[in-house]
């Protein structure tokens with residue numbers, strides 16, 4: 502609703518007498534009735550202002566909820582690591598403009614652990630810990646090493662090849678982040694409960710791609726209606742996942758299990 506429409510909505514009961522006006526001889530009573538009408542009108546306008554944009558937002562929204570199938574005994578606590586995107590069938594996906602996002606190094610972790618960029622997008626890696634970190638990737642498409650740097654310093658890296666690039670630290674073996682390069686502007690990251698919403702999706706047929714750091718990549722065809730589509734629960738298979746310690750940037754085992762000697 503525009504400001505103009507909001508004003509009209511507020512004006513309607515005031516001028517139209519739709520509330521059931523009783524003309525009272527007593528001026529104070531009339532004033533009170535007028536005030537009640539004002540309050541009601543404002544409430545109507547507020548309700549319209551609150552609900553109209555929400556309704557508009559749901560048009561052409563594709564929503565779903567990722568659910569991981571785990572090995573027996575495993576619990577899921579990392580649904581936020583899931584990314585979903587749509588690629589049009591019979592056409593080519595259009596990527597988002599290449600911007601820059603941040604993945605901080607804090608508490609010996611990459612945070613957030615998963616970021617999404619368009620092809621050519623950059624990721625800045627600020628060091629927010631009081632000791633040195635390193636950022637390197639052995640991604641087959643484009644390995645890199647940003648060297649060792651300390652608190653308050655930031656280095657950045659551009660990512661071009663679509664797919665997930667694992668990012669490590671040569672000091673701390675357990676530090677692990679993922680830069681997911683998504684070729685389509687129609688993407689979303691999940692929240693803690695696995696839900697995601699992709700906004701402003703033109704109606705049509707798409708391939709929905711689901712990525713998660715521990716699960717098999719999954720895809721399925723979906724049809725998006727003119728008023729959006731709710732896809733419901735989308736299972737992903739994480740039963741084959743086991744943590745395997747990667748090697749350091751020279752391809753050797755880390756000297757320390759935690760890197761605490763630094």
Ligand SMILES: [Cu+2]
Nearest residue numbers: 634670672673
């Ligand atoms: Cu580190």
